[in-house]
Amino acid sequence: MKPNKFISQFVLYPASRLYGAGVGVRNMMFKCGIFKQRSFKVPVIVVGNIAVGGTGKTPHAEYIISLMKKHHTVGVLSRGYGRRTRGFRMVDDKSTPRTVGDEPYQMYHKYGSSKVFFAVCEDRVKGIENMLKIHPEISVFVLDDAFQHRYVKPSVAIVLMEYSQPIFNDSLLPYGRLREPADSIERADVVVVTKCPSDAKPLEYRMLKHNLNLFQYQKLFFSKFTYRSPVPLFPDVAKPVDSFNWLDKSDTLLAVCGIGNPRPFIEHLRSFGALVRVKLFSDHHYYKERDYKEIAQRYDELNGNQKFILTTEKDAVRILSTDNFPDKLKPFIYFIPIEVEFEGMPGGDSFDETIEKLIRNASFAVK
Secondary structure, X not given: OOHHHHHHHHHHHHHHHHHHHHHHHHHHHHHOOOOOOEOOOOOEEEEEEOEOOOOOHHHHHHHXXXXXXXXXXXXXXXXXXXXXXXXXXXXXXOOOHHXXXXXXXXXXXXXXXXXXXXXXXXXXXXXXXXXXXXXXXXXXEEEEOOOOOOOEXXXXXXXXXXXXXXXXXXXXXXXXXXXXXXXXXXXXXXXXXXXXXXXXOHHXXXXXXXXXXXXXXXXXXXXXXXXXXXXXXXXOOOOOHHHHHHOOOOOEEXXXXXXXXXXXXXXXXXXXXXXXXXXXXXXXXXXXXHHHHHHHHHHHHOOOXXXXXXXXXXXXXXXXXXXXXXXXXXXXXXXXXXXXXXXXXXXXXXXXXXXXXXXXXXXXXXX
C-alpha cells in the first residue's frame, strides 16, 4: 500500500469522521437552542461557503456590497483572515493588510465611503454591536465568510460552491475539503455555483440543480468570472497596456499569485497566446523581500521578445502595501480585475432582484 493511500485511509478518513461528529454536535446545539443565535434589527447578509477556499468569495462579496450600497448604508464585517492583530478594528486609511487582512483592505479601498463602512472582528456579534454604536446609520450588514459563525442569525444566507468541485462529491476535512456536511446547505437561502465555464450547457446546470436537491424556497444561481483588461500596478512607469494585444508564442508571461484556486487565472493568461510560466504562493501570502528576489530571478530567466508579470487583484493589493518591490520590474507588472456575472434558472428572478426582495422582506420582519 502506498504511503499516501495509507495516510488517507487510516489517518485522514478517521480524523474526518471525528471532525464530522464534532460539527454535528455543534449544529445540533444551535438547532436545539442550547447555543443561542443573536438577531439584529438591521438585516444581515451572510456570504460564505461549505468547502474551504477557492470559490471566489471576495468578488461575490464585492458584488453584493455594490448592489446594497445603491439603496442602503452598508456595514461590512470580516474576521480579517491572516491579520497580525486581534479584536475589533474599523478599517480606515491607516489600515494595512497586516492589521486588517488583505480582503477587507482590498474591499475598503474599492468601496469605503460614507455609504459603506468596514470592520474586522473574530466575534461577529461584538463586531456588529460595535459598528452600530459607531455608525448607527447602517441599514444592512454584509458578513464575509461567516456561514459557519452561527451566533449571528442571518436574514439572508448565501452559500457559494465552485462548479468544478461540487460539495456532493466531497468529504469532510481533513479527508476532503468540506468544513461541515454537505447537507448543511439546507441553511442557505441562496446557493451560487461559481466559476462556471463559459461553454457550460443548460443540461449541466440542470444536473447540478438535481444533485444539489435544494428545497423549493432556496434560490439557485450560476456565476462566472469575466476578466477585464490588465491594469498596471505602477502606472507612472508602466509599458503601454496595448502591448498585450500583440502577444504571441514568442512572448512570455510570468503568473505570480497566492490565491485559493489559481487554475482559472492561469488558464485565462494562456488565452493571450504567449508562453505562461507560473510562480505560486500560498493563499493570503504576504510578500517579503526574498519573494521579490525570487520573482526577479524568475523574470530574468524568461525568454521572449516581450516579458510581463501578471498577478491577481488580491495579490496586487498585498504587493502595493509593501515598499520593496524591485524598481526594475515595476514597468512590467500588471493585475487583472475580474467581474462577476450571474445566470439563474429559466423563469425566475435575477440574482439582484432576489437579494433585494429578500432584504425588503427581512427589513419588514425586523420592524
